[in-house]
Every structure is written in structure tokens, then in C-alpha cells.
Amino acid sequence: NALMYDSVQVFAKALNNLDSLQTVELMSLSCDAAGAWPDGEKVLGYLKEVDHVGLSGEIRFDNDGFRTDFQLDLVEKVRGRLKKTGIWNMEAGVNYTMSASEAGTQMIEKLANKTLRVVTVLNSPYVMEKVFDSTVTAEAKARFSFLERYEGFC
Numbered sequence: 001n002a003l004m005y006d007s008v009q010v011f012a013k014a015l016n017n018l019d020s021l022q023t024v025e026l027m028s029l030s031c032d033a034a035g036a037w038p039d040g041e042k043v044l045g046y047l048k049e050v051d052h053v054g055l056s057g058e059i060r061f062d063n064d065g066f067r068t069d070f071q072l073d074l075v076e077k078v079r080g081r082l083k084k085t086g087i088w089n090m091e092a093g094v095n096y097t098m099s100a101s102e103a104g105t106q107m108i109e110k111l112a113n114k115t116l117r118v119v120t121v122l123n124s125p126y127v128m129e130k131v132f133d134s135t136v137t138a139e140a141k142a143r144f145s146f147l148e149r150y151e152g153f154c
Contacts, residue, residue, distance in 0.1 A: 006054030014046040078106060128152045 018024055024039050044065065052059045062068045074086035074094065086096040098106070120127050130151050132141065141149055 002055035006052070006056050006059060009054055010047065010050050010052050010059055013052055014043060014050050017050070018042055018046045076106075079109070124152070126153045 015024065018039075022042065024042075027037065029035070029037055048061045048063065048065055050059065050061070056072070057070050059070070060068050068090075071087055071089040073084050074088060074096070075082045076085045077083075078085075085098050086094055088094050096103075122129060128151055130149060
């Protein structure tokens with residue numbers, strides 16, 4: 001995962017920058033115990049100052065420690081391979097780059113050789129059972145197709 005790789009690289013760079021200027025005291029901490037690592041604030045400060053070009057692009061942080069000015073590629077598995085289908089950034093959100101015909105073709109391929117089951121309930125006037133004369137038995141009705149047995153705006 002590119003984001004995981006980049007996070008480790010940025011953290012290592014911040015620790016290296018801090019260690020080259022100051023002594024960093026390592027200590028064992030427990031997540032269940034109260035207290036913080038005394039050098040934690042220093043590391044956080046250096047993390048915010050790191051500028052790095054990683055696998056996911058240029059990496060910069062704002063004063064609150066959030067990554068800024070970055071873009072992510074959206075990928076989908078198409079025919080067994082990953083294909084870029086869009087991009088995401090903080091300003092514009094998601095922007096799909098596939099054309100309508102590509103999306104249609106991909107949808108048809110995904111549904112090929114698939115059986116879809118549609119389920120409904122009787123709900124007048126949308127789905128209603130047709131009224132048959134008394135000569136049509138329940139067994140005969142059970143053999144009818146959906147269109148032969150039901151009517152409405154379905």
C-alpha cells in the first residue's frame with residue numbers, strides 16, 4: 001500500500017531530522033497507562049515540517065497535522081487488472097474519468113453470465129394478482145409466468 005509506505009518514510013525522515021539536532025530519548029509506554037512520551041511533541045512538530053515526495057505524491061502537512069494538497073487515484077479491477085477510473089482531491093471530491101460508454105461496457109461485462117433475482121410483494125396498483133375465473137386451479141396459477149399471473153405498473 002503506497003500510503004502505508006509513505007507514512008513510514010515520512011515518520012523515519014522526521015525522526016532522523018529530530019535526532020540530527022537533538023537527543024531523542026526512547027522509552028517503553030503502555031496504551032493503558034496515563035502519561036505521554038516526553039519527546040512526542042517534538043516528533044509531531046518535525047512531522048509537520050517534513051516535505052517529502054512519496055509513492056502517493058508530494059507530502060505536506062498543515063499546522064494541525066493534516067495532509068494537504070494531495071490527490072488520490074481511484075482504481076477498479078477490470079478484467080482481472082487494476083484500471084484508473086477517477087481521481088479524488090479535497091477541493092473537488094471525486095471525479096470519475098471513465099466515459100459513459102466505458103462505464104456501460106464495464107457494467108455489461110460485470111453482469112454477463114449472472115442471474116439476477118427480482119423480489120416483490122403484492123402492492124396495489126403496482127403489483128396485483130390477476131383475477132381468473134373459477135376454472136383456473138391454484139396448481140395452474142403456480143405454473144404461470146410472472147407476466148401471466150400478475151398485472152399492474154410493474
